[in-house]
Amino acid sequence: xxxxxxxxxxxxxxxxxxxxxxxxxxxxxxxxxxxxxxxxxxxxxxxxxxxxxxxxxxxxxxxxxxxxxxxxxxxxxxxxxxxxxxxxxxxxxxxxxxxxxxxxxxxxxxxxxxxxxxxxxx
Amino acid sequence: xxxxxxxxxxxxxxxxxxxxxxxxxxxxxxxxxxxxxxxxxxxxxxxxxxxxxxxxxxxxxxxxxxxxxxxxxxxxxxxxxxxxxxxxxxxxxxxxxxxxxxxxxxxxxxxxxxxxxxxxxxxxxxxxxxxxxxxxxxxxxxxxxxxxxxxxxxxxxxxxxxxxxxxxxxxxxxxxxxxxxxxxxxxxxxxxxxxxxxxxxxxxxxxxxxxxxxxxxxxxxxxxxxxxxxxxxxxxxxxxxxxxxxxxxxxxx
Numbered sequence: 001x002x003x004x005x006x007x008x009x010x011x012x013x014x015x016x017x018x019x020x021x022x023x024x025x026x027x028x029x030x031x032x033x034x035x036x037x038x039x040x041x042x043x044x045x046x047x048x049x050x051x052x053x054x055x056x057x058x059x060x061x062x063x064x065x066x067x068x069x070x071x072x073x074x075x076x077x078x079x080x081x082x083x084x085x086x087x088x089x090x091x092x093x094x095x096x097x098x099x100x101x102x103x104x105x106x107x108x109x110x111x112x113x114x115x116x117x118x119x120x121x122x
Numbered sequence: 123x124x125x126x127x128x129x130x131x132x133x134x135x136x137x138x139x140x141x142x143x144x145x146x147x148x149x150x151x152x153x154x155x156x157x158x159x160x161x162x163x164x165x166x167x168x169x170x171x172x173x174x175x176x177x178x179x180x181x182x183x184x185x186x187x188x189x190x191x192x193x194x195x196x197x198x199x200x201x202x203x204x205x206x207x208x209x210x211x212x213x214x215x216x217x218x219x220x221x222x223x224x225x226x227x228x229x230x231x232x233x234x235x236x237x238x239x240x241x242x243x244x245x246x247x248x249x250x251x252x253x254x255x256x257x258x259x260x261x262x263x264x265x266x267x268x269x270x271x272x273x274x275x276x277x278x279x280x281x282x283x284x285x286x287x288x289x290x291x292x293x294x295x296x297x298x299x300x301x302x303x304x305x306x307x308x309x310x311x312x313x314x315x316x317x318x319x320x321x322x323x324x325x326x327x328x329x330x331x332x333x334x335x336x337x338x339x340x341x342x343x344x345x346x347x348x349x350x351x352x353x354x355x356x357x358x359x360x361x362x363x364x365x366x367x368x369x370x371x372x373x374x375x
Contacts, residue, residue, distance in 0.1 A: 063265045066173035066257060068316045075296060113266055113301030115294045 029103040030094045038080040041071050051077075055110075074114055082118040090116035170316060175258040178241075179310055180341040180369035181325065182348050182357060183233055187335035188328075190232040193219050195336065198327030199236075202311060204295035214285035216308045217324060231375060234324065234336070237262060237283040237308035238360060238368030245275035245284065254305075260341075260369050261310045269304040276305060280361050283307050310338075310369075341369065 034040065040047060041054075054072035061067045078089050081096040089097040090111045097116070101108050110116075199217045200207060208215050217236035223229070243262045245254045253269035256262050264275075264284075276284045284307040291301050297313040300306055311322040325336040339348030351357075357371040 059267060060265075061172075063263070063267065064255060064257065066170070066259070066312070066316050068170040068172075070170075078296075113291070113294065113299040113304070115296045115299065117296070119296045 027103070029099040031099065032081070032083055032094065032096055034080040035082075040080070041076070074110060075119070078116060079118055082116075088117045173258040173261070176342060177258075178260040178341040178369060179315065180239065180260070180339065180348060180371065181310075181322070182337040182351055182371050182373060184335045184337075184373045185231045185233045186374040187333050188232045188234065189331075189333055189335075190221055190230070192232075192331060192333065194327040194331045194333075195219075195234050195324035198323040199308075202295075202314075202323035203298045203309075204293065204300070212286075212288055214287055214306060216283075216285070216306070233372060233375070235281060235283070235360070236324075236370070237279075237310070238281050238366070238370040239308075239310060240369070241367035242365065244278040244280070244366065248274040248278040250274065257312075259315075261312055261315070262307075263309055263312065264305055264307065266299065266301065266304040266306070271303040271305060273305055279307075280364055280366075 042050075055074055055077075058070055058072040059074075061070065062073070077097075081089050083089070083092060083095045086092045086095055089095050090108070093099065093102065095116075097108055097111075196217050196219060199205065203216065205214055205216065217234050219232060220235050221230065221232050223231075239260055239262050241256075241260065243254070243256055245262065246256055249255075250272060251268045251270055253265045253267075254262070254275045255265060271286065273286055276282075276286060284305050286305050287300065287302050289302060294300055298309075311319070314322065320339075322336075322338050325338040328334060328336040337348045337351060339346040341349055341352065343349055344353075351373075352371060355373055357373040358375060359366070359368040359371050360375075
């Protein structure tokens with residue numbers, strides 16, 4: 001019993017020590033620059049918070065209404081943000097969508113059905 | 123397929139459409155700055171009009187022209203939509219070739235069968251989540267965002283037109299997203315229609331093969347080739363007794 005208590009206490013001590021030097025321990029997301037000469041549909045801070053809402057709203061209009069080429073579109077994201085090497089937003093761990101989502105620990109379901117690659121690269 | 127020039131008897135509307143098509147084609151090539159084309163700017167600013175409720179997309183299949191050994195339509199569908207060639211009975215199949223024989227007379231016919239895009243689709247009636255739906259222009263689709271893969275629609279469809287995706291999917295076509303756990307079927311090449319194309323992959327392949335057994339078009343447009351043929355020639359839907367009013371009709375059955 002005493003041994004377990006000692007173990008727990010030492011774990012807590014180790015964790016708090018790590019929390020103080022967090023910047024070195026947690027890998028920061030690598031945000032690759034978008035295609036040169038392209039302009040995003042909104043400011044970066046807006047996009048970071050609301051991109052999922054924009055896409056979810058647009059997908060219903062596209063699938064049910066057949067409205068294509070609207071402002072917010074997943075294809076639009078991919079065309080500008082696909083990695084220079086991979087031509088994809090999800091292929092490598094440093095690609096645009098993956099790097100942030102793994103940092104935030106949020107699973108992306110989009111690319112289980114959608115292709116993450118740029119149309120021209122296929 | 124070569125785009126047809128509008129004939130004088132076509133309405134003012136189709137004339138305008140043809141002009142817009144030419145204008146769009148001209149604009150698409152115009153470069154504003156290196157890498158920025160006018161068409162991209164236009165697409166970013168104005169979304170497409172969407173499915174038009176005045177339109178009813180349909181197909182007329184002439185079984186007398188459909189060749190028994192030919193499966194060009196099936197191959198074209200797989201290529202267009204990024205479907206793997208089926209190796210097992212559970213693999214997805216959006217369009218299949220069916221050979222039939224009347225036992226009494228020995229008369230044989232070959233025909234492709236795909237989603238019949240019913241006006242009264244039973245797959246939509248049974249769908250518990252609303253994922254199976256009919257677009258304003260008569261195309262019956264599955265919204266994979268809401269499909270839970272229950273497969274009720276597969277049971278309800280009298281044409282066996284839908285398939286379930288059992289395996290994880292990779293290397294999808296950008297314009298045809300598809301994945302494991304959803305039911306899917308013929309989309310009448312909806313991505314082509316929304317782009318403004320006037321034909322489907324199967325119809326295109328059929329005329330390329332020289333058969334011309336599949337005619338695609340707007341059943342509501344009295345001047346269209348398909349509407350004219352449906353009006354002049356005898357054709358029938360499959361399982362007319364079910365009164366589902368399919369958009370796909372067969373000639374010579």
